[in-house]
Amino acid sequence: MKTLWTTAALAAVLMTGGAALAAEPTAAAVDGRWDAVLSRNGVEIPFRLDIKGDGPTLQGVFYDGFRPYDGTTSASFKDGKLVLNIEHYLTTIDARLEDGKLVGAVAAQNREQSANYTFRATRHSDVIPASDVQAPSIAGTWVIPLSAPSSKGEKAFRFIVEQHGAEVAGSILRIDGDTGSYSGAFKDGKWVLSHFDGGRPGVIEVTPKADGTLEIRQRVDRPGAEAQASSEYGTAQSDGRYAPTLVAYRQEVADAKSLAKPEDFLTHTTARDPNETFKFNFPDVNGRQVSNEDPDLKGKVVLAIVTGTWCPNCHDEAQYLVQLDKKYHDQGLRIVALDFEEEGQQAGLAREKAFIKKYGVNYTYLQAGAPAEMWEKVPQLNHLDTWPATVFVGRDGKVKAVHSGFASPASGEFNKQLQQEFTARIEQLLAEKAAPQKVASN
Numbered sequence: 001m002k003t004l005w006t007t008a009a010l011a012a013v014l015m016t017g018g019a020a021l022a023a024e025p026t027a028a029a030v031d032g033r034w035d036a037v038l039s040r041n042g043v044e045i046p047f048r049l050d051i052k053g054d055g056p057t058l059q060g061v062f063y064d065g066f067r068p069y070d071g072t073t074s075a076s077f078k079d080g081k082l083v084l085n086i087e088h089y090l091t092t093i094d095a096r097l098e099d100g101k102l103v104g105a106v107a108a109q110n111r112e113q114s115a116n117y118t119f120r121a122t123r124h125s126d127v128i129p130a131s132d133v134q135a136p137s138i139a140g141t142w143v144i145p146l147s148a149p150s151s152k153g154e155k156a157f158r159f160i161v162e163q164h165g166a167e168v169a170g171s172i173l174r175i176d177g178d179t180g181s182y183s184g185a186f187k188d189g190k191w192v193l194s195h196f197d198g199g200r201p202g203v204i205e206v207t208p209k210a211d212g213t214l215e216i217r218q219r220v221d222r223p224g225a226e227a228q229a230s231s232e233y234g235t236a237q238s239d240g241r242y243a244p245t246l247v248a249y250r251q252e253v254a255d256a257k258s259l260a261k262p263e264d265f266l267t268h269t270t271a272r273d274p275n276e277t278f279k280f281n282f283p284d285v286n287g288r289q290v291s292n293e294d295p296d297l298k299g300k301v302v303l304a305i306v307t308g309t310w311c312p313n314c315h316d317e318a319q320y321l322v323q324l325d326k327k328y329h330d331q332g333l334r335i336v337a338l339d340f341e342e343e344g345q346q347a348g349l350a351r352e353k354a355f356i357k358k359y360g361v362n363y364t365y366l367q368a369g370a371p372a373e374m375w376e377k378v379p380q381l382n383h384l385d386t387w388p389a390t391v392f393v394g395r396d397g398k399v400k401a402v403h404s405g406f407a408s409p410a411s412g413e414f415n416k417q418l419q420q421e422f423t424a425r426i427e428q429l430l431a432e433k434a435a436p437q438k439v440a441s442n
Helices: 007-015 251-256 312-331 350-359 371-377 413-431
Strands: 032-040 043-052 059-064 067-071 074-078 081-086 091-098 101-110 113-123 140-145 156-164 167-173 182-187 190-195 202-208 214-218 245-250 281-283 289-291 301-307 333-340 364-369 389-393 399-404
Touching: 032 101, 043 190, 043 202, 091 113, 140 251, 156 413, 167 190, 167 202, 182 202, 245 251, 301 312, 301 413, 312 333, 312 350, 312 413, 333 371, 364 371, 389 413, 399 413
Parallel strands: 301 333, 333 364
Antiparallel strands: 032 043, 032 113, 043 059, 059 067, 074 081, 081 091, 091 101, 101 113, 140 156, 140 245, 156 167, 167 182, 182 190, 190 202, 202 214, 214 245, 281 289, 281 364, 301 389, 389 399
């Protein structure tokens, strides 16, 4: 690999007859695609990382399955040291370029947990061509019945698979939303699929069985993790809501066997009283109190989002909400995030501010409290236990529907169904006329 020199460094070499050999490589030395790996407690999580740009435009790009998904909020490369900041996830990659390789560490924090990983990356090399590998076809939708209900009462999950030859991208879809797309190639009779987008590292093994099922095994990064509860979403460790080994059946087989069905996104959480006004009153990021009685919200169609920037599915939804806000704001739609951040984040709101900037959020963000206060602060809903939960409020201020979780593009057809549902409901509610305002008599 050729060393790339700055103008100043090259001049120094020429002036000293070649003695100045400690020249500084430019950002072009790290430009391109890398095969990166996070490692902790013996578990390795491979992922694709693209680095491009220079100076203020330098950035790292992560992938969700086959698709570029998210990127850094800032990046730098100086004196052989690469720093990639993913501030909307409170994650930082620190690495040095040594002999053409990147080596270093990753510090990540999600909700009230933090984790440190070792990091290494080598220049990308193509996998074995799909034509040289006889991989079975597993594309489509699968159902994963659970041996015991999850902590949210679920009896089954879905497993959605996209396949290109020997390579697949698969996501587990729960009532909260999906895990993002784990991706990898078929080798030695199985797929080892991994995922990292700056906020949710994870790796699973998917093995096709002779009876037509798939065995899905989570790799965990510490002894005993299978028996421990962990965070609100799965990472490299078992998330505590289901066994580390799962069995998936094709949708049609699950239907024929009358296996348990996944939860319904529209009936999991419901309004306590459909005739009750959906009330809220919280400060925005500048400390101004905003309530459902605010003049800009009164008589409007409101999407109230129970959310938190520590939640990856909430990141997925925010990017879609930005699109809805642009499309329907002038027609009378208002989006209000009821944001529940950890106590340690509430003072400076560093992650929330980075989140808002990263996704170009223009709709209202309100500081509703800590995650554990959700049920106290939003008492109007029954069985509220997902992040996010989207509350559709009509012009009369009453709850018309609640959608639990968010199925991202990694969920394939379920993301398309969600978009159709959201747009149809929004347009229906916008078409309804607001009740005439009563004028107080003297």
